Amino acid sequence: MGEIELKLDPPQEKQKLFFKAFARYISYGGARAGGKSWAMRTKMALLCAYYPGLQCLLLRRTFAELQENHVKPLLRMLKGVAKYNTQHKVFRFPNGSELKLGYCDREEDVLQYQGQAYDVIGMEEATLFTEYQFNCLRESLRSSGLVKVPFQPRMYLTMNPGGVGHAWVKRLFVDRNYREKERAEDYVFIPAQVYDNKIFMKNDPEYVSQLESLPEKRKRAMLYGDWDAFEGAYFEEFKLRPDPKACQEAGITPEEALATHKFTHVIKPFDIPHNWKIYRSFDWGYARPYSVEYFALSPDDTAFMIAEIYGWNGIPNEGARETNKEICERIVNFERTHPYLSGKKIRGVADPSCWTGHGGVSFADEAEKHSIWFEPGDNDRIPGWMQVRDRLWMDSNGRAKLYFFETCKAIIRCMPLMIYDKHHVEDLDSSLEDHALDSLRYFCQMHKIPPREHKKETIYMSDPLNQFTEERGGYFGG
Numbered sequence: 001m002g003e004i005e006l007k008l009d010p011p012q013e014k015q016k017l018f019f020k021a022f023a024r025y026i027s028y029g030g031a032r033a034g035g036k037s038w039a040m041r042t043k044m045a046l047l048c049a050y051y052p053g054l055q056c057l058l059l060r061r062t063f064a065e066l067q068e069n070h071v072k073p074l075l076r077m078l079k080g081v082a083k084y085n086t087q088h089k090v091f092r093f094p095n096g097s098e099l100k101l102g103y104c105d106r107e108e109d110v111l112q113y114q115g116q117a118y119d120v121i122g123m124e125e126a127t128l129f130t131e132y133q134f135n136c137l138r139e140s141l142r143s144s145g146l147v148k149v150p151f152q153p154r155m156y157l158t159m160n161p162g163g164v165g166h167a168w169v170k171r172l173f174v175d176r177n178y179r180e181k182e183r184a185e186d187y188v189f190i191p192a193q194v195y196d197n198k199i200f201m202k203n204d205p206e207y208v209s210q211l212e213s214l215p216e217k218r219k220r221a222m223l224y225g226d227w228d229a230f231e232g233a234y235f236e237e238f239k240l241r242p243d244p245k246a247c248q249e250a251g252i253t254p255e256e257a258l259a260t261h262k263f264t265h266v267i268k269p270f271d272i273p274h275n276w277k278i279y280r281s282f283d284w285g286y287a288r289p290y291s292v293e294y295f296a297l298s299p300d301d302t303a304f305m306i307a308e309i310y311g312w313n314g315i316p317n318e319g320a321r322e323t324n325k326e327i328c329e330r331i332v333n334f335e336r337t338h339p340y341l342s343g344k345k346i347r348g349v350a351d352p353s354c355w356t357g358h359g360g361v362s363f364a365d366e367a368e369k370h371s372i373w374f375e376p377g378d379n380d381r382i383p384g385w386m387q388v389r390d391r392l393w394m395d396s397n398g399r400a401k402l403y404f405f406e407t408c409k410a411i412i413r414c415m416p417l418m419i420y421d422k423h424h425v426e427d428l429d430s431s432l433e434d435h436a437l438d439s440l441r442y443f444c445q446m447h448k449i450p451p452r453e454h455k456k457e458t459i460y461m462s463d464p465l466n467q468f469t470e471e472r473g474g475y476f477g478g
């Protein structure tokens with residue numbers, strides 16, 4: 001078989017390190033515009049051309065990103081070399097190698113690769129994948145048996161700090177904190193920043209200065225790839241359980257902390273004193289979930305989310321597809337029978353779009369028919385999120401102004417998933433399952449609290465690249 005010739009731009013210094021690295025899991029990047037996507041698709045194409053019969057899978061989180069970021073550039077790069085099958089999204093090389101492209105929009109989309117065997121898997125923007133998805137993909141990383149020469153299966157990953165996968169990526173590649181059966185030598189990380197992408201620096205200085213003028217914490221994460229500056233979560237204050245370190249410092253056990261509502265936001269339900277006011281907030285949804293939330297407000301202005309109706313079909317971010325009438329009937333029934341709510345006077349606030357009729361009867365009209373009353377919520381997002389965060393913030397005693405009964409499953413599941421928006425840096429990414437958060441925001445805006453004292457930000461002086469040179473020496477064999 002004749003050799004395959006690829007006409008390529010030469011790799012830049014950090015990309016060369018990525019190309020030469022050898023391990024089972026090789027990751028690259030850690031900051032914006034470090035030449036990650038270029039390195040990923042070029043490496044895949046080179047491997048396919050070099051090893052006859054190689055079976056590769058290249059994944060991104062969504063189809064649109066895959067199309068823009070890889071399909072189009074690969075069509076240009078592989079013109080006259082490999083044939084693209086649009087239906088199966090696969091580039092077929094004359095030497096029998098295949099580069100399949102895929103995406104994992106939903107958690108379970110990853111299952112389609114289960115039981116398959118790929119010699120090489122590429123995960124683009126790995127921090128947007130969940131640990132579950134990563135673990136499923138690892139199982140498909142095994143010899144396809146179709147490569148004509150010896151080849152060790154391997155996975156390539158590119159990433160930025162932040163996203164649902166921040167924690168697992170950071171643990172494996174940045175902190176290098178391994179669990180039983182994980183071998184340190186299997187994991188390699190080549191950090192690269194925009195400053196390492198000389199071509200981009202020259203072509204798009206505008207973008208670089210945009211990165212340089214980001215708010216400090218965001219800048220450290222996005223520009224310098226500081227994994228500690230941004231824990232991925234938009235609500236980084238949110239604690240699912242009492243923080244053991246904080247408890248130790250306060251001289252109490254986590255059980256005591258839980259019982260006294262310290263160092264945690266999720267607590268055990270308790271009986272609501274009869275004089276506490278009760279509120280209902282609502283974010284509408286049909287194809288996407290809707291969220292009805294109930295709050296009790298203590299005399300000292302602490303809010304407790306005591307119950308919720310989450311209108312979903314059990315799949316993350318998929319709505320129950322209930323009509324307005326069905327939603328209202330559910331609310332009426334819930335409030336009539338729920339021990340915290342029955343017989344109570346409830347004040348409601350809702351997504352302001354509930355008053356738009358779309359030519360027919362608005363949700364607010366329908367609610368009125370069922371004697372459910374709402375006032376239009378304040379939809380000014382950034383001040384709203386500031387209210388939520390101010391309530392979440394814990395004082396030196398570990399006390400917040402907002403707690404969630406552990407029975408409020410949806411908000412507890414969704415809150416840690418929220419990440420910053422790529423374009424509106426102060427907002428959260430509203431393409432995520434944020435409905436329970438929106439509903440919470442309407443409630444918090446209805447009950448504004450004065451700004452609370454703020455924690456001092458920790459400044460991280462370390463250069464992330466040092467981490468690489470100190471810890472990573474010696475993994476470049478091959």
Ligand SMILES: Nc1ncnc2c1ncn2[C@@H]1O[C@H](COP(=O)(O)OP(=O)(O)O)[C@@H](O)[C@H]1O
Nearest residue numbers: 009010011012032033034035036037038199200
């Ligand atoms: N070695 C290279 N040769 C030519 N262009 C490159 C090279 N590396 C990166 N680029 C270009 O730099 C820009 C940013 O790179 P990209 O890989 O998209 O960055 P990232 O994925 O890290 O955000 C793109 O236009 C890309 O084509």
Ligand SMILES: [Mg+2]
Nearest residue numbers: 036037038069
């Ligand atoms: Mg990219």
